[in-house]
Amino acid sequence: MEFTSKIKTIEWVNNTSRMIDQTLLPYELKTVDIxxxxxMYNAIKNMIVRGAPAIGIAGxxxxxxxxxxxxxxTNDVNExxxxxxxKAQYLKSARPTAVNLMWAIDKQLxxxxxxxxxVYGLTDAIVKNGKAMELADIExxxxxxxxxxxxxxxxxxxLTHCNAGALATVGYGTALGVIRSAYAKDxxxxxxxxxxxxxxxxxxxxxxxxxTDGIDTTLITDGMCSYFMKKKMxxxxxxxxxxxxxxxxxxxxxxxxTVAIAAKYHNIPFYIAAPLSTIDSNIKSGDEIIIEExxxxxxxHINGKKICPDGVKIINPxxxxxxxxxxxxxxxxxxxxxxNYTSSIKxxxxxx
Ligand code: MRU
Numbered sequence: 313m314e315f316t317s318k319i320k321t322i323e324w325v326n327n328t329s330r331m332i333d334q335t336l337l338p339y340e341l342k343t344v345d346i347x348x349x350x351x352m353y354n355a356i357k358n359m360i361v362r363g364a365p366a367i368g369i370a371g372x373x374x375x376x377x378x379x380x381x382x383x384x385x386t387n388d389v390n391e392x393x394x395x396x397x398x399k400a401q402y403l404k405s406a407r408p409t410a411v412n413l414m415w416a417i418d419k420q421l422x423x424x425x426x427x428x429x430x431v432y433g434l435t436d437a438i439v440k441n442g443k444a445m446e447l448a449d450i451e452x453x454x455x456x457x458x459x460x461x462x463x464x465x466x467x468x469x470x471l472t473h474c475n476a477g478a479l480a481t482v483g484y485g486t487a488l489g490v491i492r493s494a495y496a497k498d499x500x501x502x503x504x505x506x507x508x509x510x511x512x513x514x515x516x517x518x519x520x521x522x523x524t525d526g527i528d529t530t531l532i533t534d535g536m537c538s539y540f541m542k543k544k545m546x547x548x549x550x551x552x553x554x555x556x557x558x559x560x561x562x563x564x565x566x567x568x569x570t571v572a573i574a575a576k577y578h579n580i581p582f583y584i585a586a587p588l589s590t591i592d593s594n595i596k597s598g599d600e601i602i603i604e605e606x607x608x609x610x611x612x613h614i615n616g617k618k619i620c621p622d623g624v625k626i627i628n629p630x631x632x633x634x635x636x637x638x639x640x641x642x643x644x645x646x647x648x649x650x651x652n653y654t655s656s657i658k659x660x661x662x663x664x
Contacts, residue, residue: 319478319521321366322373324443327380329373331361334479338520346370349378349399356406356413359511363480364554364590365453368412369446374403375420376442379435392431396424408602409563409631410554411592416445446482452587453484455645460490460550460585463641463648466498468547471537471575473506474565475517476552476585486552486585488521490643495527502528504546508565509534510610510628534567541578549575550643553586560636560653561598562586566629572638581640588644593661598633606630 322331329346335358336342344360346352352374355361361370378399382392400417407413420438427437464470470491477488484492494501503522508514515531522529532540540546549571555563562568562584575582595601608626612618642649642656646663649656 319524320483321363321479322361322369322446322482324373324376324439324446327377327439329370329377331355331370332479333360334362334517335360337479338516346373347377349374349381349403352377353403353406356403362513363475363477364410364412364552365449365481365486365587366479367407367410368416368589369442369449369482371403371406371413372416372420372445373442375400375417376439378403379424379438383431383435387431389429389431389434392434393424397421407604409604410590412554412587412589415589419445449482449587450484452645453481453486453489454493456486456585456587456643457484457489457493459645459648460583460643461493461497463548463581463583463643464490464494464498464501464550465547467500468494469502469504469545470494471504471506471540471546471549471571472518473514473534473549473551473568473571474508475513475521477518477521479517479521480552485521486587486643487550488518490550490583490585491522491527492525495525502530504530504532504537504540506537506567506571507531507533508567510606513565534570537571538574538578541574541580546575546578546580549580549582550585551583553584553590553642554631555601556584556586556591556642556657557595557597557600558591558593558654558657559597560639560642560649560651560657561601562634562636562639562642563598563601563603563631564634566632569632569634569638572634576638582634582638583641583643583648584634584639585643588646588660591657591661598635601631601633603632604630 477485
């Protein structure tokens, strides 16, 4: 049985990037058409589209939109490329932590610089590549799912944090892709989804996806994970990633590090599921990863209602770093990478 999510998060149609507006979920499943590079910058920054692989494709298609706009104002190739570079830097600045954004935009720039053609030809090549990257993302997730399903024990209860699902990718998902592939083989598996404060991606998005697909899902608040681990109600943890250093240290949604420590203490395997494009080959450890600091309103308010007194100080880092020694394996489209990550990551990237 093949089990496929019905969700298509981002899709290039008629020179437009059509995406699900994730800020409306789970109340409303609605798409929005992004038609300019500026609109794409805002969609990424304001998390209409979010999740590392999804914002990578959004960045790539943002550059497709930029190329289409620039082709209307110049037919000089050098001027086109110079302005395209500026748009690329602008799009990259929308969010700092998920490396897939930088990776995907750089892939588009490579196409632009390595294609010898007119502005029309370059634009066509960039647009086609943005679409091809979209289609490839689903295949990569399915490969991650296949590898990951092999390490999910029969009847297991899987804990996940934040949303690394179809909504964080083009479709199918990374951590949730593993869960979907495992479920295709064994319908007795269950999922515990962390709520994931402050933006509640676990409650709003992960629970929505899994319930839509008919998978047995229990929502818990972030502080509950060790309670259920001690009660032996969690068999394995699988989460996604926003950036992985070459030593395996992994940035993921704030709270992931706490889950990994609790899993280690209770002897529960803790896995990362991510495409190789989430590995940043330029950095040696998690210390080099920039952590996004987001709006304080995300902490002070829930559903528009203030939950704390005036005057209290707020800090809102959006991600944390899980050190490599807490990670049992990194599930990629090329197989499961094991410690020592410096050598297994090097090997995986060299055959990519
Ligand atoms: O801030 P977000 O919602 O873009 O962050 C996404 C995450 O951190 C997810 O946990 C995910 O694992 C990474 S994307 C598959």
